[in-house]
Amino acid sequence: MAATLTANAPARPRKLLASRRTRVGIVYALPVVVYLLVLFVYPIFSTLLLSLKDADGSFTLHWYADALTGVNLSVLITTLRISAETAVLSLVFGFVLAQAITRLRPVWAGLAMLVVVVPHFVSALVRTYGWIIMLGDKGLVNETLTAMSVPGAPFQLLYNELGVVIGTTSMMLPYTVLLLYGVMRGVDRRLLAAAASMGAGRVTIFCRIYLPLVGPGLASAGLLSFILSLGYYITPALMGGPKQTMIATLINQQVTKENQWNGAAAQGVILLLLTLAGLLLVKLVSSLGASRKKRSAS
Amino acid sequence: MADFGIAAPSVKVADGKSATATGKSLSVVALRKTYGGVVAVDEASMEIEAGEFVTFLGSSGSGKTTTLMMIAGFCEPDSGTITVGDRDVTRLAPQKRGLGFVFQQYLLFPHMTVSENVAFPLILRGVAKNEIRRRVGETLEIAGLSGFGGRKPRELSGGQQQRVALCRALVYRPPVILMDEPLGALDKKLRDQLQVEIKTIQQELGLTVIYVTHDQEEALVMSDRIAVMRNGLIEQFDSPRELFERPRTPFVADFLGAANFLPGRIEQHDGEHTLVRLDNSGGLITARRHQLAANTPVKVAVQPGRLRACAADDGFCTGTVETATYVGTLVRAGVRIDGGDGPLVRLEVPAGRGPVAGERVGITADPEDVNLFADEQAG
Numbered sequence: 001m002a003a004t005l006t007a008n009a010p011a012r013p014r015k016l017l018a019s020r021r022t023r024v025g026i027v028y029a030l031p032v033v034v035y036l037l038v039l040f041v042y043p044i045f046s047t048l049l050l051s052l053k054d055a056d057g058s059f060t061l062h063w064y065a066d067a068l069t070g071v072n073l074s075v076l077i078t079t080l081r082i083s084a085e086t087a088v089l090s091l092v093f094g095f096v097l098a099q100a101i102t103r104l105r106p107v108w109a110g111l112a113m114l115v116v117v118v119p120h121f122v123s124a125l126v127r128t129y130g131w132i133i134m135l136g137d138k139g140l141v142n143e144t145l146t147a148m149s150v151p152g153a154p155f156q157l158l159y160n161e162l163g164v165v166i167g168t169t170s171m172m173l174p175y176t177v178l179l180l181y182g183v184m185r186g187v188d189r190r191l192l193a194a195a196a197s198m199g200a201g202r203v204t205i206f207c208r209i210y211l212p213l214v215g216p217g218l219a220s221a222g223l224l225s226f227i228l229s230l231g232y233y234i235t236p237a238l239m240g241g242p243k244q245t246m247i248a249t250l251i252n253q254q255v256t257k258e259n260q261w262n263g264a265a266a267q268g269v270i271l272l273l274l275t276l277a278g279l280l281l282v283k284l285v286s287s288l289g290a291s292r293k294k295r296s297a298s
Numbered sequence: 299m300a301d302f303g304i305a306a307p308s309v310k311v312a313d314g315k316s317a318t319a320t321g322k323s324l325s326v327v328a329l330r331k332t333y334g335g336v337v338a339v340d341e342a343s344m345e346i347e348a349g350e351f352v353t354f355l356g357s358s359g360s361g362k363t364t365t366l367m368m369i370a371g372f373c374e375p376d377s378g379t380i381t382v383g384d385r386d387v388t389r390l391a392p393q394k395r396g397l398g399f400v401f402q403q404y405l406l407f408p409h410m411t412v413s414e415n416v417a418f419p420l421i422l423r424g425v426a427k428n429e430i431r432r433r434v435g436e437t438l439e440i441a442g443l444s445g446f447g448g449r450k451p452r453e454l455s456g457g458q459q460q461r462v463a464l465c466r467a468l469v470y471r472p473p474v475i476l477m478d479e480p481l482g483a484l485d486k487k488l489r490d491q492l493q494v495e496i497k498t499i500q501q502e503l504g505l506t507v508i509y510v511t512h513d514q515e516e517a518l519v520m521s522d523r524i525a526v527m528r529n530g531l532i533e534q535f536d537s538p539r540e541l542f543e544r545p546r547t548p549f550v551a552d553f554l555g556a557a558n559f560l561p562g563r564i565e566q567h568d569g570e571h572t573l574v575r576l577d578n579s580g581g582l583i584t585a586r587r588h589q590l591a592a593n594t595p596v597k598v599a600v601q602p603g604r605l606r607a608c609a610a611d612d613g614f615c616t617g618t619v620e621t622a623t624y625v626g627t628l629v630r631a632g633v634r635i636d637g638g639d640g641p642l643v644r645l646e647v648p649a650g651r652g653p654v655a656g657e658r659v660g661i662t663a664d665p666e667d668v669n670l671f672a673d674e675q676a677g
């Protein structure tokens with residue numbers, strides 16, 4: 001972000017600045033530039049500086065060393081694992097749900113989308129407590145399972161990784177369903193008919209036509225829920241146990257309990273880098289796929 | 299372009315056996331489809347022979363696409379049966395019918411290159427890689443798309459996309475190919491060229507083709523037989539010549555020949571001919587023998603190209619030329635008949651001998667070219 005801003009800044013020849021269009025353009029761009037500088041560039045840079053400053057103000061990397069060793073490292077790994085699990089599960093459920101909704105008549109599809117999206121307007125805190133009530137030992141789920149005398153019931157559905165993943169997945173589901181539904185609606189059903197006319201069966205049509213067409217949507221939906229989960233705070237904190245501490249919780253602890261801003265800043269920067277890496281990865285994979293196709297075709 | 303390169307009609311089919319690539323017969327019996335009360339196709343029946351080129355011709359909304367979709371299996375008929383070869387396919391899924399389809403909207407797979415699109419049906423049939431490469435290359439060459447194999451469909455023009463769609467249907471040589479206005483989006487020159495190519499491939503391979511168009515000329519050029527459709531009904535199913543010269547309904551006479559219609563009454567039957575007294579001019583016109591009783595109100599139908607100009611008062615009617623337009627080798631003339639208030643009578647005569655505006659001419663026609671239809675509206 002910062003790089004693009006500075007790259008745009010030096011206006012080359014004077015003629016450009018003199019032209020009326022350019023001046024008007026600058027006036028239009030100004031609010032956005034100010035907005036980005038104040039709310040985006042400044043916080044990121046100050047966090048970066050904070051993470052590189054020792055107690056006495058000298059340059060150091062030891063906050064990063066701290067963040068990547070011992071308990072902090074295992075928290076980081078847990079965060080990555082839970083985010084990945086959440087991404088996969090919300091993709092699977094989101095795919096099935098979106099797929100089912102695309103098959104409904106338009107009226108019902110609209111209604112179903114509403115049902116999927118409306119919970120999103122309810123505070124995450126409230127929804128998380130809702131899950132806690134549902135999933136507790138005496139919650140609806142376990143009561144039902146016990147009543148059906150399922151062996152092993154009641155199950156431990158809270159304060160472990162399962163609980164966190166159930167919670168985060170449900171939080172991510174509206175995003176994935178919305179994204180995938182949009183992509184699936186955009187697929188021309190007649191393409192599937194065309195494939196059938198050539199003799200392709202259901203499985204072939206799904207694998208060779210449908211999946212490649214919704215593939216980019218799947219990738220971005222998965223990435224979105226992965227990235228959102230990375231920084232998720234409320235749900236993991238309330239539905240997980242001590243072993244499920246995620247990086248956002250850790251950052252919060254350092255700032256509020258230990259007043260340790262520098263370490264928290266380092267962890268924040270690491271979170272940011274992970275997110276960027278995720279974005280880059282998806283970009284790389286999709287462009288790799290495209291170039292491979294091009295080569296095989298020629 | 300002229301070399302079609304499709305030599306031996308020996309083709310691998312789905313089960314790996316070698317079979318001759320000839321078309322199959324197809325029959326449709328009492329096919330009917332309604333969309334919530336609207337009848338899209340009404341009791342359509344036809345027998346199509348193996349290797350025949352059949353065209354559905356009709357104006358927009360006449361049920362051509364719907365009929366084709368039912369044959370292909372994309373749309374379930376309310377009633378009726380469809381047989382391919384000797385197999386009843388009425389309730390089969392589209393992929394089990396062994397038909398090819400070229401869609402009105404190309405429907406190329408956007409994530410595949412041109413080559414991959416054309417190779418797709420071959421891959422489905424488990425054809426060996428080398429063989430796929432050979433046949434895809436060959437087919438693309440026929441369609442003049444040799445350099446385009448690596449492109450994505452969105453990088454092609456509409457006409458090129460349409461040709462890829464044709465290649466994709468032809469490459470696996472299905473015994474019956476259904477084509478829904480495959481040349482609809484192309485310019486005249488490309489159309490003419492591809493008409494010839496489709497026809498040649500169809501004949502060389504002996505494929506059965508069902509073709510949809512609303513272009514009369516295209517239908518006449520390409521078809522062995524044409525089914526003229528109107529409001530979901532097949533008005534007439536005959537060879538182009540029969541349709542052109544012996545239309546069975548006024549609609550067919552109008553749609554194919556753009557015939558002139560002149561109201562009249564049967565005067566008398568005379569051996570092989572029937573004489574009709576025209577209402578407008580009072581003249582007598584000799585028509586092909588017709589079974590209608592004397593004094594029945596009729597519509598006399600003659601195509602513009604089958605009318606001739608002659609000296610005034612020599613023909614079955616006389617009038618004044620109001621318009622005369624030169625269109626290449628022809629002159630299209632509109633003649634106002636004396637004592638008539640109806641539409642101008644349209645003539646098409648060879649240029650050079652053509653009448654000029656303001657001239658008084660008589661009009662004659664060969665009795666064989668004059669068709670009669672009972673006029674239901676007249677009392």
Ligand SMILES: Nc1ncnc2c1ncn2[C@@H]1O[C@H](COP(=O)(O)OP(=O)(O)OP(=O)(O)O)[C@@H](O)[C@H]1O
Nearest residue numbers: 333337338356357358359360361362363364365512
């Ligand atoms: N899915 C549908 N739902 C409702 N009515 C339909 C549907 N498909 C076709 N129809 C109706 O059925 C009739 C026949 O349509 P069809 O598409 O077969 O016409 P067509 O002859 O192919 O026309 P065109 O030359 O415009 O392609 C039309 O009146 C059309 O409105």
Ligand SMILES: [Mg+2]
Nearest residue numbers: 362363402478
């Ligand atoms: Mg149509």
